[in-house]
Amino acid sequence: MATAGLDDDSLQQLRSRATQLLLKEDWKESGAVDLSEWVLAGFSGKCPDLAEHVGPVEVRRSSHGGRGVFAVKNIDAGATLLISKAVAIGRGVITDAADSCEKMVVWKDFVDKVLDAAEKCPKTASLIYTLSTGEEPEDELPVPDIAQFKQEAEEPDDGTAAATESAPEVTLDVDKILKLLDVNCLTEDAAPSSNLLGSNGVVNCGVGLWVLLAFINHSCHPNARRTHVGDHAIVHASRDIKAGEEITFAYFDVLTPVGRRREAARAWGFECQCDRCRFEAGDAILGQELARLENELVNGGGDMGALVVRLEEKMRKSMVKERRKAFLRASFWGAYSALFGSDKLVRKWGRRVPGEAAVAESVAGAIGGNESVLRAMLRGAGNGDGCGNRLEVEDKVVRIGRATYGKVVKRQAMRALFKLTLDADSNKSL
Numbered sequence: 001m002a003t004a005g006l007d008d009d010s011l012q013q014l015r016s017r018a019t020q021l022l023l024k025e026d027w028k029e030s031g032a033v034d035l036s037e038w039v040l041a042g043f044s045g046k047c048p049d050l051a052e053h054v055g056p057v058e059v060r061r062s063s064h065g066g067r068g069v070f071a072v073k074n075i076d077a078g079a080t081l082l083i084s085k086a087v088a089i090g091r092g093v094i095t096d097a098a099d100s101c102e103k104m105v106v107w108k109d110f111v112d113k114v115l116d117a118a119e120k121c122p123k124t125a126s127l128i129y130t131l132s133t134g135e136e137p138e139d140e141l142p143v144p145d146i147a148q149f150k151q152e153a154e155e156p157d158d159g160t161a162a163a164t165e166s167a168p169e170v171t172l173d174v175d176k177i178l179k180l181l182d183v184n185c186l187t188e189d190a191a192p193s194s195n196l197l198g199s200n201g202v203v204n205c206g207v208g209l210w211v212l213l214a215f216i217n218h219s220c221h222p223n224a225r226r227t228h229v230g231d232h233a234i235v236h237a238s239r240d241i242k243a244g245e246e247i248t249f250a251y252f253d254v255l256t257p258v259g260r261r262r263e264a265a266r267a268w269g270f271e272c273q274c275d276r277c278r279f280e281a282g283d284a285i286l287g288q289e290l291a292r293l294e295n296e297l298v299n300g301g302g303d304m305g306a307l308v309v310r311l312e313e314k315m316r317k318s319m320v321k322e323r324r325k326a327f328l329r330a331s332f333w334g335a336y337s338a339l340f341g342s343d344k345l346v347r348k349w350g351r352r353v354p355g356e357a358a359v360a361e362s363v364a365g366a367i368g369g370n371e372s373v374l375r376a377m378l379r380g381a382g383n384g385d386g387c388g389n390r391l392e393v394e395d396k397v398v399r400i401g402r403a404t405y406g407k408v409v410k411r412q413a414m415r416a417l418f419k420l421t422l423d424a425d426s427n428k429s430l
């Protein structure tokens with residue numbers, strides 16, 4: 001392979017390109033499996049806009065008062081939990097420099113489509129009304145039965161279908177719908193397609209409403225991720241999930257310190273009550289030092305290697321347990337990435353911090369699969385930083401890969417990527 005002499009940036013680009021290519025190839029195949037097996041089946045339902053595949057989950061009362069989605073049996077990382085077709089999506093391809101006016105056009109188009117879908121289908125309208133507007137006391141909101149979201153049984157051929165189609169028009173409460181869209185819409189930024197498009201200053205701007213997904217709460221210690229294929233959102237487990245555990249995904253970037261995350265949650269209109277936030281914001285012993293480190297990280301410019309060493313030493317002296325160490329490493333991921341991304345910093349501090357693959361493995365335990373963590377795992381493994389023998393490392397890479405992309409990433413594809421990384425590194429050191 002002609003990779004000898006590549007600098008770190010080029011190697012990084014090569015790896016992310018390889019990830020994209022593998023993903024793209026894999027989507028074609030897995031799309032055929034997922035879409036034919038689950039999604040297309042939904043189109044035989046009475047109300048095609050509501051085609052859903054609901055896995056082993058149900059809606060229950062969440063610990064912070066509102067409703068949430070819970071696993072009803074053990075689920076392995078990578079397994080598909082839900083596939084849901086959007087009630088409506090507004091999309092636009094706009095440049096980074098687009099003014100808010102262009103975004104408003106996308107939003108208006110989206111709102112019109114939601115209203116249209118609700119007007120045409122009374123069941124869509126009633127499901128939309130189960131969502132929170134953000135104004136009701138959350139613990140008073142009724143918990144919907146999961147059966148409401150499941151694909152409806154094939155209709156008997158007795159003419160009732162025609163009767164349903166001509167069901168009387170519903171009067172829509174537009175004001176209420178606008179409020180609940182504010183709380184429950186999701187953007188498509190988890191879609192691989194947006195990563196591919198994002199490279200040349202073009203932003204794939206997509207906003208949509210997936211009713212069942214809107215019951216999934218946020219956590220900074222999430223156990224699920226979503227990807228998008230066309231109008232379908234696919235939610236998969238990004239960590240192993242136990243029966244009875246709440247399914248959560250990240251509404252915003254959780255590879256940041258607690259202060260930043262709190263700001264992001266407030267912008268969404270809530271105070272995050274996940275266990276990671278409760279620990280990081282509530283630990284009196286670590287609190288002050290964490291606030292200082294966060295300040296340094298956010299202001300930038302300092303020696304990120306020194307910051308990581310201080311954090312690791314503080315955690316060692318305070319006897320922070322592994323699970324919480326993983327939370328804090330995830331919070332200061334930016335500093336770890338800067339350290340491991342610089343040969344100079346690695347030479348200066350490398351012996352005083354755990355290896356890159358070990359940090360990546362720890363962080364994946366806290367936030368589940370994630371592209372940036374997977375890349376670090378690959379790079380750390382390629383540098384042979386001692387997180388096991390070749391087979392053990394390969395296994396870890398495949399596991400984080402599946403947790404990141406769901407079952408669409410095949411073992412073979414991850415092996416190819418892993419080999420590419422090792423070959424590139426050994427050629428580089430020639």
Ligand SMILES: C[S@@+](CC[C@H](N)C(=O)[O-])C[C@H]1O[C@@H](n2cnc3c(N)ncnc32)[C@H](O)[C@@H]1O
Pocket residue numbers: 062064066067068131132134138141183184214215216217218219268269270271272273274
């Ligand atoms: C898309 S809805 C999720 C479903 C919502 N819990 C319900 O009962 O309708 C988003 C809202 O759920 C609540 N929520 C989600 N994640 C939360 C968290 N980690 N901590 C506190 N509230 C949260 C907030 O009120 C937020 O505005």
